[in-house]
Structures are given as C-alpha cells and as structure tokens.
Amino acid sequence: MKHYIGNGCAVESLPYEKTKACLVAEKAALLKNEQSEDAFFIADLGDIVAKYKKWRRLLPRVEPFYAVKCNDDYGVLKVLADLGTSFDCASKMEIDKVLNLGISPSRIIYANPCKQTSYVRHAAKRNVDLMTFDNEAELLKVKAVFPDARLVLRILPPSNFKVRCELGMKFGCHPAKAKQLLETAKELELNVVGVSFHVGSGAEEAAAFAVAVEQAHGVFQTGLDMGFPFTLLDIGGGFPGQVTAAISFEEVVDVLSPALDHYFPASSGVQIIAEPGRYFVASAFTLTANIIAKRVVARDKSNHEHLPDQVVTGDDEPAYMYYINDGVYGSFNCLLFDHATVTPSVLQDGSDMTFVSSVWGPTCDGLDCIMEDCRLPEMQIGEWIYFEDMGAYTMCCASTFNGMPRPRVFYLCHDVVWAQTYSKQTKKMDQPIPKVIPFMKAGHDLFETHDQVEEVFGSPRPELICDLDPLN
Numbered sequence: 080m081k082h083y084i085g086n087g088c089a090v091e092s093l094p095y096e097k098t099k100a101c102l103v104a105e106k107a108a109l110l111k112n113e114q115s116e117d118a119f120f121i122a123d124l125g126d127i128v129a130k131y132k133k134w135r136r137l138l139p140r141v142e143p144f145y146a147v148k149c150n151d152d153y154g155v156l157k158v159l160a161d162l163g164t165s166f167d168c169a170s171k172m173e174i175d176k177v178l179n180l181g182i183s184p185s186r187i188i189y190a191n192p193c194k195q196t197s198y199v200r201h202a203a204k205r206n207v208d209l210m211t212f213d214n215e216a217e218l219l220k221v222k223a224v225f226p227d228a229r230l231v232l233r234i235l236p237p238s239n240f241k242v243r244c245e246l247g248m249k250f251g252c253h254p255a256k257a258k259q260l261l262e263t264a265k266e267l268e269l270n271v272v273g274v275s276f277h278v279g280s281g282a283e284e285a286a287a288f289a290v291a292v293e294q295a296h297g298v299f300q301t302g303l304d305m306g307f308p309f310t311l312l313d314i315g316g317g318f319p320g321q322v323t324a325a326i327s328f329e330e331v332v333d334v335l336s337p338a339l340d341h342y343f344p345a346s347s348g349v350q351i352i353a354e355p356g357r358y359f360v361a362s363a364f365t366l367t368a369n370i371i372a373k374r375v376v377a378r379d380k381s382n383h384e385h386l387p388d389q390v391v392t393g394d395d396e397p398a399y400m401y402y403i404n405d406g407v408y409g410s411f412n413c414l415l416f417d418h419a420t421v422t423p424s425v426l427q428d429g430s431d432m433t434f435v436s437s438v439w440g441p442t443c444d445g446l447d448c449i450m451e452d453c454r455l456p457e458m459q460i461g462e463w464i465y466f467e468d469m470g471a472y473t474m475c476c477a478s479t480f481n482g483m484p485r486p487r488v489f490y491l492c493h494d495v496v497w498a499q500t501y502s503k504q505t506k507k508m509d510q511p512i513p514k515v516i517p518f519m520k521a522g523h524d525l526f527e528t529h530d531q532v533e534e535v536f537g538s539p540r541p542e543l544i545c546d547l548d549p550l551n
C-alpha cells in the first residue's frame with residue numbers, strides 16, 4: 080500500500096518489520112526487473128517521526144527548527160512540516176521551498192549571519208522576519224532593506240571541544256565583542272530579540288552545549304541590561320543523528336537540560352529554539368549502489384615490479400578494486416564536505432573470507448575514491464553494496480559530474496507509525512479502526528510484528544493522505 084504526500088512522493092507502508100538488508104534486496108530486485116542497476120536511497124520516514132518524538136520527549140522546552148541545508152528532500156520536509164517542526168533556512172530558495180509547503184513564515188528562522196541583500200529583501204517580502212547576524216555590516220544591510228526584522232545575535236561557541244565540522248572560524252561574534260555590536264544595533268534602532276550559537280556540526284563532546292548556554296546567558300544579560308527586549312535563545316545544531324556518532328542525543332540532553340533549566344528556566348519566559356539538521360535525517364537514509372566494474376590487483380606488486388599491474392602472483396592473496404555507481408561527486412561528497420566516514424555492507428551471505436579492497440565512484444577522476452582500504456568479501460559486477468546513515472549532507476550537496484544521475488529515493492514507513500502520525504487525515508479506510516495504538520520509541524523500536532500490527536489495527540488503514548495535523 081502507498082500513501083501519497085504530494086509532489087509525486089509515494090510512501091510505501093510496511094506492515095511488519097524488515098531488516099535493512101531485506102529492504103535493499105527487495106528494491107534491488109525491483110530495479111533488476113526494470114533492467115536498471117542505478118544507485119538508490121531507501122528513506123525510512125518512520126525513523127524521522129521517531130526522532131521527532133524523541134526530541135519532544137527529551138527536550139520538551141526546545142522547539143526544533145529543522146536545518147533545511149542538511150537534506151532538503153521533499154519527503155523529509157513534508158513529514159517534518161506535518162509533525163509541526165519549524166525550519167532554519169539559509170537562503171531565498173530554502174525559504175521559498177518551506178513556504179511552498181504551506182508553512183507560516185513565523186515557523187522560519189533565516190539563520191545565515193551573512194546574507195545576500197536581495198535575499199533579505201525577499202525575506203521581508205515573504206514576511207520571514209526572524210534572522211541571525213554576527214557583524215556590523217549585516218546590521219547596516221538589514222537596516223537598509225528590512226528595518227523591522229527581528230534579529231538574533233549569533234555568538235562564537237566555545238572552541239575547546241571536539242567537533243566534526245567547526246563553524247566558529249566562519250561565524251559568530253566573540254561574546255566579549257557582543258556589547259559593542261549591540262550598541263551599533265541600538266544606534267540603528269534595530270530590533271534584536273535574542274542570542275544564538277552553534278557548537279559546530281557533529282559535536283563530539285556534550286559539554287560544549289552547556290558551556291555555550293552559559294556564554295549565551297552572559298550575552299543575554301548584557302542585551303537585557305541595554306534595554307533590548309530579549310525573549311529568544313537559539314541553541315543551534317550539532318546534535319548527533321546516528322548510533323555510531325561520537326556521543327548520543329541522550330548524553331547531550333543530560334548536560335544541556337540542566338544548563339537550560341539553570342540559565343533559562345521556564346519561569347524566565349524565554350522561548351528556546353534549536354536548529355537540528357543531522358539529528359533528524361542521518362539514520363533515516365540508506366544508500367545502495369551497484370558494482371559496475373572490478374579490478375584485481377596484485378598485493379605484492381612492489382616485489383614484482385616487472386609484472387603487469389593485474390597479474391596476481393601466487394604468494395599472496397589478491398586485492399580488489401570495486402567501482403560503484405555513486406561516488407564522491409555524488410552522495411559521497413560527505414567524505415569531503417562533512418568529514419564523514421562510511422561503512423559498506425554487502426547483500427550476499429556466504430563465506431566469511433574477506434579481502435583487502437578499495438571502493439571507487441563512477442567518474443573519471445582519481446579523487447573519486449570512497450574507501451581506500453577496507454576488507455570486503457569478494458563481490459562480482461552487478462552485485463549491490465549499501466551504506467547506512469547516509470541522510471545528512473549527502474544528497475543535498477551531490478552533483479551530476481560526468482553525467483552521473485542522483486539516486487532515486489524509495490520512501491517507506493511502518494504502518495503503525497504512519498497511522499499514528501497521520502490518523503486524523505485518513506481519507507479512505509480499508510480495515511477496522513485501531514482501538515489502542517502503542518506509543519513508539521526509537522527508530523528500531525518502531526517495528527511491531529505482523530501479528531501485533533494486525534491486533535492494533537484490525538482495520539481500516541490509511542490509504543490516501545492529505546494535509547495533516549499529526550501526533551494527536
């Protein structure tokens with residue numbers, strides 16, 4: 080059964096649990112029937128729903144504004160919009176994309192401290208009035224084209240914590256310089272409403288959040304003392320999105336929540352928002368690519384320089400070079416831009432024997448290397464290899480260099496999660512109405528057995544979905 084959520088986006092409903100390998104094998108078989116071996120994503124929208132619920136449960140005082148830049152795929156934006164998430168946009172195009180979903184401009188923060196003037200004008204035209212700044216020139220720009228904007232001062236995060244992608248070298252006013260900048264804002268009669276920070280994307284030490292909150296509190300007090308009506312704290316992004324991340328979301332919550340309660344207690348009336356990107360999407364996407372070419376390499380080449388490259392000598396096992404149909408110029412751009420590491424999984428079972436291998440993308444560039452040195456079982460041309468946790472900063476930055484297409488996306492969601500999320504909007508029923516729907520927890524907890532699902536639903540199930548008001 081499929082649910083349609085607009086823009087040609089069909090979501091396949093899963094009545095019972097299936098492993099990633101099983102889902103990949105099913106889609107690969109489907110493509111084989113179509114005589115295609117193109118790379119593809121599987122997007123588990125239920126995983127995004129689970130992340131949203133987890134956020135609301137563990138950080139109930141913090142409103143998530145999803146960072147569109149992380150993955151601007153329609154299915155992702157639509158589900159998050161329907162769940163009630165707000166959005167962090169970095170450009171005119173992202174603003175329009177979100178507004179076109181029917182989102183109110185009040186659910187958007189234009190969180191780019193250095194904006195193109197015409198984009199600020201566009202934000203004014205579309206009533207997106209909340210935006211960040213961190214320098215004087217930006218204040219002059221806003222004064223000129225959008226003097227009524229509600230401004231948020233972005234400060235530098237602490238720099239002594241490990242993070243995957245640092246942002247402090249590019250953005251953020253040093254807290255010690257905040258007063259000076261706020262004085263300029265005052266002279267220009269601009270409306271500064273709060274403070275923001277971003278500890279860096281992919282924070283690896285939870286304590287960074289607590290220290291940043293403390294620093295933000297200092298600047299917040301400065302603003303209040305200067306007479307600014309500060310009412311907003313924006314704690315940025317940096318939250319982990321996959322179980323293999325250096326820290327867990329729970330670890331962040333353990334240090335962040337007490338810091339927020341201490342410096343910005345509920346009684347302060349301060350609105351707290353965040354700009355999570357990878358948190359919502361990293362684990363929802365699995366990328367599968369096809370082995371389009373293969374080369375056998377002699378590993379002891381150095382001892383046999385007189386032999387041609389591909390001759391495997393008898394005194395060593397071979398190594399393999401695999402060429403797959405997505406690469407560094409495509410979804411694996413995350414290796415360069417996001418400092419990511421990726422882990423391949425293979426479909427075929429069988430021998431435990433693995434060989435030294437390297438995995439390469441499909442373009443003609445030597446830089447297009449996905450894994451220089453890993454161990455894999457021997458595979459053949461036409462077989463599939465898949466990579467989990469590929470939802471963040473992958474497809475959004477991919478090019479079509481060498482004419483290589485972007486992978487298509489198969490959307491899916493477990494029946495129960497879908498019905499929970501979209502129950503009010505169910506238009507057409509084909510089975511009895513569920514009596515009790517169990518509350519779902521984390522992504523892998525989402526899946527009930529087939530029997531449980533039947534028990535929960537009996538019938539009917541949603542088939543056609545329109546605009547939504549979920550999680551009620």
Ligand SMILES: Cc1ncc(COP(=O)(O)O)c(C=O)c1O
Nearest residue numbers: 146280281316317354355356357
């Ligand atoms: C301003 C801003 N907000 C939010 C994010 C999202 O960060 P993350 O994906 O680490 O949550 C970024 C990422 O670069 C950013 O620049």
